[in-house]
Amino acid sequence: MRYYFNRYFKLQNNQTTYDYIILGAGCAGLSLLMRLLHTPKLNNKKIVLIDKKSKTSNDRTWCFWENENGFFDSIVYKKWDKLSFESNVYSAPLTIAPYQYKMIRGIDFYNYCFDTINQQSNVEIIYDDIIEFSSKKIMLLNSEIVCDNAIVFNTTYKNLPQQKDKHYLLQHFKGKIIETAQHFFDPEKATLMDFRVHQNHGTAFVYIMPLSPTQALIEYTLFSSKLLIPEQYDIELNDYISNTLQLKNYIIIEEEFGVIPMTNAVFPSLQHGVHNIGTAGGQTKASTGYTFQFIQKQSASIVAQLVKNKKPFAPVSFFDKRFKLYDSTLLNILSNQHLDGATFFAQLYRRNTAAAIFKFLDNETSFIEELKIMNTVPRCLFTKIAIREMFK
Numbered sequence: 017m018r019y020y021f022n023r024y025f026k027l028q029n030n031q032t033t034y035d036y037i038i039l040g041a042g043c044a045g046l047s048l049l050m051r052l053l054h055t056p057k058l059n060n061k062k063i064v065l066i067d068k069k070s071k072t073s074n075d076r077t078w079c080f081w082e083n084e085n086g087f088f089d090s091i092v093y094k095k096w097d098k099l100s101f102e103s104n105v106y107s108a109p110l111t112i113a114p115y116q117y118k119m120i121r122g123i124d125f126y127n128y129c130f131d132t133i134n135q136q137s138n139v140e141i142i143y144d145d146i147i148e149f150s151s152k153k154i155m156l157l158n159s160e161i162v163c164d165n166a167i168v169f170n171t172t173y174k175n176l177p178q179q180k181d182k183h184y185l186l187q188h189f190k191g192k193i194i195e196t197a198q199h200f201f202d203p204e205k206a207t208l209m210d211f212r213v214h215q216n217h218g219t220a221f222v223y224i225m226p227l228s229p230t231q232a233l234i235e236y237t238l239f240s241s242k243l244l245i246p247e248q249y250d251i252e253l254n255d256y257i258s259n260t261l262q263l264k265n266y267i268i269i270e271e272e273f274g275v276i277p278m279t280n281a282v283f284p285s286l287q288h289g290v291h292n293i294g295t296a297g298g299q300t301k302a303s304t305g306y307t308f309q310f311i312q313k314q315s316a317s318i319v320a321q322l323v324k325n326k327k328p329f330a331p332v333s334f335f336d337k338r339f340k341l342y343d344s345t346l347l348n349i350l351s352n353q354h355l356d357g358a359t360f361f362a363q364l365y366r367r368n369t370a371a372a373i374f375k376f377l378d379n380e381t382s383f384i385e386e387l388k389i390m391n392t393v394p395r396c397l398f399t400k401i402a403i404r405e406m407f408k
């Protein structure tokens with residue numbers, strides 16, 4: 017592996033020929049690279065990975081459900097077999113088998129990936145700002161790369177695609193890992209959603225991921241079109257911890273803040289011949305913000321295509337696009353506040369098993385299973401909005 021620290025050198029031309037160029041060493045770039053390196057037919061390809069800086073901090077925590085051992089199972093920090101749902105109108109333990117809810121810490125993911133990558137002589141890493149790119153040339157702040165016949169994957173984006181008649185919500189959240197002096201949490205049971213917080217800013221809930229009897233990640237999450245002022249997240253979170261959980265004495269170990277776009281705007285999958293992947297390639301589920309598992313599925317699919325010498329993106333059938341319609345419908349309902357989010361989710365979890373909902377949100381249900389779920393939500397409203405979305 018070779019590093020290029022070009023920042024202090026004058027613009028230079030990198031003459032190396034690559035098979036794959038990966039722009040961005042975040043979740044999608046590293047997931048794809050790791051799968052390439054684990055695939056005998058592809059693990060000798062010449063690859064360059066470019067990011068503006070190295071990954072040295074625990075900048076995010078990924079939580080997701082999975083019903084089997086995943087590609088990154090060895091670095092799962094904590095997993096739960098039991099979840100619960102809480103709200104003022106409905107509270108219950110959730111049946112999630114055969115799924116488990118898993119947590120991966122960003123820093124563990126980055127270290128694990130780079131430990132593998134660092135042992136590869138066929139992978140180069142360049143730390144530099146990507147200024148512009150196409151399938152012909154990558155312009156970096158301090159150098160440029162001629163692509164020749166390389167396949168280019170991009171995970172970076174500056175702005176969300178702006179399109180008429182689309183919905184733009186933000187999922188923004190502030191989380192704290194706290195530690196208590198006495199045992200307070202049940203480490204076997206996580207709270208997926210707790211709606212016992214006011215809904216004045218938008219659809220708001222808290223989730224609790226206990227790491228031990230004395231430690232938990234508690235995250236205040238909001239779906240709305242605008243961010244709050246920074247202090248407001250602390251006010252909401254502190255209010256929940258002290259008034260809802262009745263927890264007064266604790267120390268803060270770590271904090272996380274993040275914003276995930278929730279939009280049905282179409283992220284171009286191909287841009288100047290470059291393959292957009294990850295969030296930049298539309299892998300964030302518009303109605304939930306969950307992305308990690310969609311990135312895993314996308315990287316697995318790309319690698320399967322490349323092994324067969326096919327184009328990176330497998331075609332998506334027209335029928336499979338129905339999940340986009342479901343996402344747009346729910347996004348419409350939440351953004352236009354046709355239905356209060358807390359009421360909707362309470363109804364959804366009361367009338368379906370969590371496992372059925374997870375399968376649906378993974379875009380893996382059959383049409384019959386989808387009809388069963390649709391039967392449990394306000395049918396007239398959803399049908400009316402779905403028809404509106406279909407003809408947009």
Ligand SMILES: Cc1cc2nc3c(=O)[nH]c(=O)nc-3n(C[C@H](O)[C@H](O)[C@H](O)COP(=O)(O)OP(=O)(O)OC[C@H]3O[C@@H](n4cnc5c(N)ncnc54)[C@H](O)[C@@H]3O)c2cc1C
Pocket residue numbers: 039040041042043044045066067068069075076077078079080144145146147171172173272273274275276293294295296305306307308309311
């Ligand atoms: C705080 C946080 C928590 C999240 N939690 C979850 C979760 O629990 N579950 C879930 O499913 N999803 C979660 N997500 C959403 C999603 O999984 C992550 O955003 C995920 O990291 C997306 O992967 P990505 O590769 O598309 O983007 P990123 O991981 O952001 O990677 C993009 C990379 O491109 C680099 N880059 C960008 N611009 C340039 C440039 N001009 N030049 C050079 N490099 C550049 C960045 O440095 C970065 O390394 C979370 C997101 C955030 C922000």
